[in-house]
Amino acid sequence: MTLPDRFQFSQGSLQDYADCPRRFQLRFVLMQPWPALVTESPAEAEEHMRRGADLHHLIHQHALGLEAERLEAMIHDPILRRWWRTYMEHPPADVPEAVRRTEVVLAAPVAGRRLVARLDLLAVEPGQRAVIVDWKTPFKRPSRSTLAQRLQTRVYRTLAVRAVAPYNGGRAPEPEQVTMVYWFAQSNGATERFPYDTQQFAADATYLTGLVSEIASRQEPMWPLTPDPGRCRFCNYRSLCERAVKGSFVEELEDDLEATQPEIDLEQIAEIAF
DSSP: OOOOTTOEEOHHHHHHHHHOHHHHIIIIISOOOOOSOSBSOHHHHHHHHHHHHHHHHHHHHHHTTOOHHHHHHTOOOHHHHHHHHHHHHSOOSSOOOSEEEEEEEEEEEETTEEEEEEEEEEEEETTTEEEEEEEEOOSSOOOHHHHHHSHHHHHHHHHHHHHOGGGTTTSOOOGGGEEEEEEEGGGTTEEEEEEOOHHHHHHHHHHHHHHHHHHHHOOOSSOOOOSOGGGGGGOTTTTTTTOOOOOBOGGGOSSOOOOSSOOOOGGGOEEOOO
C-alpha cells in the first residue's frame, strides 16, 4: 500500500514521520488500529486531553465576543478554571489586534501535496506583521531548542508566509514579519517566541519539500523504525514493533494529547492556488 493521493499532510503527521517512519506507515498508510495506550495512565490522559480541548473552546468563544464572566461561570473543573484565569490574567503580550482569527485553517502545496494547519490564533497587522499563537497545556514544558525543531514551528511559520495573504491585505507577509508564539497554561502563561527570517524560510521550504517527497515515494513493505528506542515510550504501536517498552506517564509528555490529523473542511481553507 502507498499513501493515498488525496492525503493531507499536517505538522502532526510530519512529526510522526520525523520521529519514526514506521509509526507514520502504521497510522496513515496501513490505518492500523492502535494496540496500546500512549500512556500508562489512560484515565488521566483522557481527562487532560478533554481539559485542553475545553480551554481551546473557551478561548475561541471569548474571541467571538462572549463575555469572560459568563464563560467562567460555566467552568466546574478547578484545573480548567485555573488555566482560564491564567489566560485572562496573563495573555500573550505584543499580539496584533487589527485582524484576529481563532481556529483558522491555512493550506499550501508542498511537493505536489497539500500541507494544512489549523492555527489556534492568527493575529495580523496588515502590511506590518503576522503572529501565530498556540495554546499549550502539557505538564512538562519543552525546552526552547525542542520547540525550535518541532515540525509545528516549521510548518506554521512556513504557511504563515505562503497562505496568510487573505488576512494581510492580499499580500504575503515577508518572513521577517512572521512570529510564532507558544503560550503555556501550566507555566502561568509563560511564552516562547520564535521570530522568522528569509534564511529560515528557505531552509524550511527545502526541508518540507524533501520530507513530503520522501514520504510520498516510499513503497517498501515495512518502513524503518526509529533508531531511538526512547521514542517508543510515547508511541501506541510499540508492541507491534516488538519493542518491550512501557508507555510514558502523562506528566512526562512535552506535547498536548490531541487528534493526529485535523478534521478540516476544505471549503474553510485560505490557501495559495494549486
